[in-house]
């Protein structure tokens with residue numbers, strides 16, 4: 001149902017009903033109290049000519065003070081309930097959004113650009129907050145005035161009310177027309193903001209590429225165009241927005257002119273008292289606010305609705321990989337892996353990337369996967385921690401289909417170092433202990449740094465393991481980053497260690513030393529290494545050679561050299577290259 005989808009229902013009715021009720025009650029109290037001052041003024045003015053003592057006037061003044069005190073207290077309560085809830089809702093949405101996108105898979109991140117997601121997580125959530133907070137608040141306030149003031153002034157003088165309200169029917173028509181224009185332009189602005197964020201984000205993360213290709217100026221120009229367009233679109237939006245208030249005010253002031261003209265004549269003719277005319281004027285002025293507020297409220301609600309739709313679009317994305325929290329938790333894994341006729345393609349309309357992969361790996365074995373670029377090596381190893389989805393009954397750990405294992409348990413068992421290293425802008429120690437279960441002491445990060453041969457380099461930094469990386473701190477070399485990301489994977493104490501071409505930025509001597517250290521420190525663990533540097537994996541138990549998504553050769557180094565196939569040619573080429581390096 002439409003109502004059930006609306007943000008007001010989802011936030012106030014479903015979750016924060018209590019705040020809504022309290023907020024509305026205090027709002028109504030404020031508004032009721034607000035209705036009295038013009039009547040008090042009317043009474044005061046009407047008794048003035050006849051009054052000889054100040055007593056009654058003092059009483060009215062006292063009433064005024066009481067009224068404003070009540071207003072102050074209730075205004076505070078109403079703001080705390082409505083605005084407070086809007087921030088609670090902002091928090092809920094932000095957390096739900098973040099939690100949800102954390103579960104989504106690679107395909108999702110290919111579909112949505114980072115800047116776009118950022119703008120949904122910030123701008124759109126903000127727009128929803130404005131709708132459920134100020135939007136709803138001013139809407140209810142305006143509705144109250146709309147329903148309460150007209151009967152009062154009709155009661156004071158039906159004739160005068162008729163004339164002053166002559167112009168009123170114009171208001172909703174104008175409000176509706178302008179609101180439509182605002183909505184259209186607002187959507188345009190939001191979309192453009194996404195593009196702008198995307199550009200900023202892309203340029204920051206690829207600043208080295210931009211600079212090295214001498215593209216700074218060109219990128220600046222592109223950004224300038226985008227920013228100018230953004231300003232233009234905002235100005236276009238500002239026109240109807242700024243017209244809205246003055247139009248309503250104009251209509252209301254026209255009402256006041258009519259009031260002074262006709263009302264003045266009625267006072268002179270003795271049809272109404274002067275007090276009634278003054279009260280009338282006060283009430284008409286009080287109507288200016290709801291007139292403006294209704295338009296404002298409609299536009300805030302409309303924006304909130306559009307933004308909620310954009311957030312829902314993301315929330316409705318389902319993870320390709322189901323986390324399977326209920327799956328086997330008590331899974332004690334010894335390190336046997338079997339790939340059984342594994343086929344995979346990233347896109348149903350594209351070519352198969354893996355074709356009929358069959359491979360058995362026993363616990364504690366050292367496996368190398370080699371092959372030309374794009375042959376499917378990374379795709380294959382990404383399947384083990386289920387970064388990439390796998391069909392049922394195709395990959396087994398100790399004979400158990402990986403789809404049936406609790407994903408958390410599975411990922412704790414697999415220490416995976418992806419081909420693209422990524423470190424957080426945090427301390428080095430925190431990066432190393434990122435996934436480690438125990439609250440590691442410095443010794444723990446030191447131990448893993450030592451295994452990957454980076455300890456000395458870290459100790460030379462001004463703050464050693466406490467040094468911050470990235471934007472807030474130091475920059476590391478490619479090889480240093482790679483080694484820290486290996487240390488991070490080792491720190492979870494996995495049963496299988498997968499290194500996906502993650503030693504490409506260190507020299508052969510360091511690579512050999514790291515491999516040796518891993519083997520010494522993690523005896524009996526299954527080790528899978530994807531590499532282009534074949535001499536490093538000469539001593540491995542099985543070398544798997546892949547080409548075009550298939551396993552074309554398999555065996556030990558000696559066996560493969562004897563076979564004199566693809567491996568031999570890759571190996572010879574690599575050895576020759578290393579000799580001349």
Ligand SMILES: Nc1ncnc2c1ncn2[C@@H]1O[C@H](COP(=O)(O)OP(=O)(O)OP(=O)(O)O)[C@@H](O)[C@H]1O
Nearest residue numbers: 106346353372373374375376377378379380419501
């Ligand atoms: N996220 C993706 N979406 C679509 N296609 C992809 C994606 N990742 C890889 N591919 C394609 O799948 C094929 C295999 O890629 P993969 O990364 O597994 O190769 P690789 O053997 O690891 O190569 P390299 O040695 O360069 O690391 C390639 O043709 C690549 O273009």
Ligand SMILES: [Mg+2]
Nearest residue numbers: 377378419501
């Ligand atoms: Mg790869």
